[in-house]
Amino acid sequence: MKRIEFFTDPRTGEAMFQLIGDTTARQLTENDREIIEELLRISETFYPEQFAALGRExxxxARNPKYYDFLRARRIANCCFGANESHPDIDEQGNCQFEDVSCPxxxxxxxxxxxxHPTFSTSLSDRELQVMQLIFRNESADQIADHLYLSVHTVRNHRKNALRxxxxxxxxxxxxFAHRTHMFER
Known part of the structure; x- marks a missing residue:
């Protein structure tokens, strides 16, 4: 996936995108399958509440899958990445940099x-999430083991499993990734 900047056209309200390094911005359409599929994959994998809400909305x-996917992806682009800035909203690894979109x-x-502003969610166990949050807060494996009453070996296994x-x-x-997605700020 290439780095992408999304924004909302102030005149039409349509979702626009520009590949970083390209000077041309285009309106997101049903034919932009790679971008639509990536937005939906990120939503389903890391923001399941968002993905479910888009499905309901x-x-x-839904009987027209191509249009259904487009509508959900366009909503993500407009509600999560509305400003036109110089940094990418989605990087090569699929990490998102959500923006506070002005919405009446x-x-x-x-x-x-x-x-x-969807809530990040994963398939991590509660303990794996605790360990990763403490790693994020710059605690060592020894400190985490003491804090959670675990062995250092168990802490390292939780870290390895969470990364996988x-x-x-x-x-x-x-x-x-945790910094960019504000994973532990909620």
């Missing part, structure tokens, strides 16, 4: 803080 269009309907939107489940190869990749 656009259920009436926030107060009445039933999906406020579900579709926009999340698809990361190193603790540094995880920490970078």
């Amino acid at each position: 656009y259920a009436a269009s 309907r926030k107060a009445e939107c039933k999906y406020f803080r579900v579709i926009c 489940k999340l698809g990361f190869h190193s603790t540094e990749e995880f920490i970078d």
Whole structure:
């Protein structure tokens, strides 16, 4: 996946995108399958509440899968990445940099803080998540073991399993991802 910047066209309200390094911005359409599929994969994998809410919101269009996927991806682009900035909203690894989008309907939107600013969620066990949060907070394996009443070996196993489940190869990749997604700020 290439680095992508999304924004909302202020005149039309349509979701626009630009590949980083390209000077041309385009409107997101049903034919942008790779981008649509990536947005939906990220949503389903890391933001399941958002993914489920989008499914409910656009259920009436589900019989036309291509259009249904487009509607859900367009909503993600408009609600999570509305500003046109110089940094990518999605990087090569599929990590998202959500933005606070100015929306006149926030107060009445039933999906406020579900579709926009979604909560990160994974298949990590509670203990794996605890260990990773302490790693994120710069605690050593020895400190985590003392804090959680575990052996250092168990802490390292939880770390290894969490990295595997999340698809990361190193603790540094995880920490970078956790910072960008505000994983432990909620």
